[in-house]
Amino acid sequence: MYRLKNSDPVLYQIVREEFNRQKSGIELIASESYVPIEIMELQGSIFTNKTTEGFPGRRYFAGCHVVDKMENLGIERAKKLFNAEHANIQPHSGSQANQAVYSAVLQPHDTVLGLRLDQGGHLTHGNRVNFSGKIYNFISYGLNKETELIDYEELEDLAIKHRPKLIVTGGSAYPRFIDFKRISDIAESIGAYFMVDMAHVAGLVAAGIYPNPVEYADFVTSTTTKTLCGARGGFILCKEKYAKSVDKGVFPGSQGSAHLHIMAAKAYTFKRAGTEEFKDLMKQVVKNAQKLGEILKEYGLRLVSGGTDSHLLLVDLRPKGITGKALEEALDYVGITVNKNMIPFDPEKPMITSGIRIGTTAITIRGAKEEDMEEVGDIIKEVSENIENKNKLDFLKGRVLNLSKRLPLYNGDYDIV
Numbered sequence: 142m143y144r145l146k147n148s149d150p151v152l153y154q155i156v157r158e159e160f161n162r163q164k165s166g167i168e169l170i171a172s173e174s175y176v177p178i179e180i181m182e183l184q185g186s187i188f189t190n191k192t193t194e195g196f197p198g199r200r201y202f203a204g205c206h207v208v209d210k211m212e213n214l215g216i217e218r219a220k221k222l223f224n225a226e227h228a229n230i231q232p233h234s235g236s237q238a239n240q241a242v243y244s245a246v247l248q249p250h251d252t253v254l255g256l257r258l259d260q261g262g263h264l265t266h267g268n269r270v271n272f273s274g275k276i277y278n279f280i281s282y283g284l285n286k287e288t289e290l291i292d293y294e295e296l297e298d299l300a301i302k303h304r305p306k307l308i309v310t311g312g313s314a315y316p317r318f319i320d321f322k323r324i325s326d327i328a329e330s331i332g333a334y335f336m337v338d339m340a341h342v343a344g345l346v347a348a349g350i351y352p353n354p355v356e357y358a359d360f361v362t363s364t365t366t367k368t369l370c371g372a373r374g375g376f377i378l379c380k381e382k383y384a385k386s387v388d389k390g391v392f393p394g395s396q397g398s399a400h401l402h403i404m405a406a407k408a409y410t411f412k413r414a415g416t417e418e419f420k421d422l423m424k425q426v427v428k429n430a431q432k433l434g435e436i437l438k439e440y441g442l443r444l445v446s447g448g449t450d451s452h453l454l455l456v457d458l459r460p461k462g463i464t465g466k467a468l469e470e471a472l473d474y475v476g477i478t479v480n481k482n483m484i485p486f487d488p489e490k491p492m493i494t495s496g497i498r499i500g501t502t503a504i505t506i507r508g509a510k511e512e513d514m515e516e517v518g519d520i521i522k523e524v525s526e527n528i529e530n531k532n533k534l535d536f537l538k539g540r541v542l543n544l545s546k547r548l549p550l551y552n553g554d555y556d557i558v
């Protein structure tokens with residue numbers, strides 16, 4: 142970044158500061174990953190100069206014959222990776238992928254069922270502070286209090302009672318497999334559309350270690366970040382019969398010009414996610430999450446739903462009498478980043494919480510194996526027991542730094558100069 146260094150040294154220093162933070166810390170935020178350097182190259186590529194609207198062969202601007210090739214390549218790769226009939230890779234984010242599907246099939250005030258945010262869903266699944274909850278009549282389903290799995294019976298009862306036009310599932314903090322077939326059957330029985338937001342688990346789906354919702358859902362939305370480990374954006378998969386309405390839902394329904402540089406990076410993301418190396422990475426991500434879960438359980442913390450089938454753990458801290466906020470802050474102090482998170486039926490407020498959410502994608506990309514999870518688990522335990530003890534936390538900072546050196550970011554093969 143030598144040009145930036147000269148023309149905007151202040152911003153350059155901030156970029157370096159963030160690079161150093163990423164290098165020297167341990168990242169356990171479940172939605173994060175480290176992208177391959179090719180993704181950064183493509184996101185910073187000359188495609189950023191081109192403006193276009195519409196889709197390949199149907200553009201509102203001239204000069205699109207090259208970007209058409211790129212977008213078609215990305216579409217074909219997405220379809221092949223997830224075995225889908227149609228793909229739209231233009232959504233600027235996961236939220237906009239969801240907005241585009243809603244805009245394709247719903248009218249304002251239509252009734253929709255979605256998983257509650259405080260029980261694992263996402264803001265765009267009907268939360269009242271979000272556009273989804275303001276525009277549409279979302280009814281929330283939740284988890285079974287005993288199993289902490291989706292309460293499919295409640296979902297079915299609500300579906301029969303409210304006759305929604307669309308049922309949405311998928312989540313930001315749901316560690317387990319979702320029974321897509323069961324929800325699809327419920328949707329079919331009442332003549333509703335069925336949409337799965339697989340943003341968190343798309344990489345696991347691509348690797349064949351999480352059920353593929355494409356088989357059951359009319360619409361599947363996702364991000365290319367999180368477990369897919371790629372570009373910062375969204376995409377939609379659907380059956381061919383919905384292709385036109387989904388495309389219209391994206392443009393002109395909810396977006397303007399396409400982010401071609403990001404779409405090029407998505408095309409790369411889909412290619413990489415089809416490799417054996419990526420499959421092995423995803424398998425290790427899940428093994429690491431399961432190992433870390435066991436260690437935290439041995440220490441006496443409680444895992445929501447008892448464990449995980451994915452990259453994600455939702456940890457109930459109440460057995461140790463600490464809050465999500467306190468542990469998030471103390472872990473951040475020693476260099477481990479996690480986020481405080483509501484647990485199902487949480488008695489605490491959203492800014493305090495009784496839980497933390499942990500994900501193992503980023504640390505696994507740095508080469509972590511089960512042995513490293515023992516060190517991570519032990520540091521979390523020590524931090525939990527010494528939240529007020531600054532000397533002890535300062536000592537633990539050293540252990541995090543050593544771990545981050547043992548697991549170098551980009552194998553130490555990337556620098557900003």
Ligand SMILES: Cc1ncc(COP(=O)(O)O)c(C=O)c1O
Binds near residue numbers: 339364
């Ligand atoms: C399940 C789910 N859907 C959608 C999104 C939104 O994605 P974005 O942040 O790209 O808008 C997220 C992001 O956290 C998510 O977890």
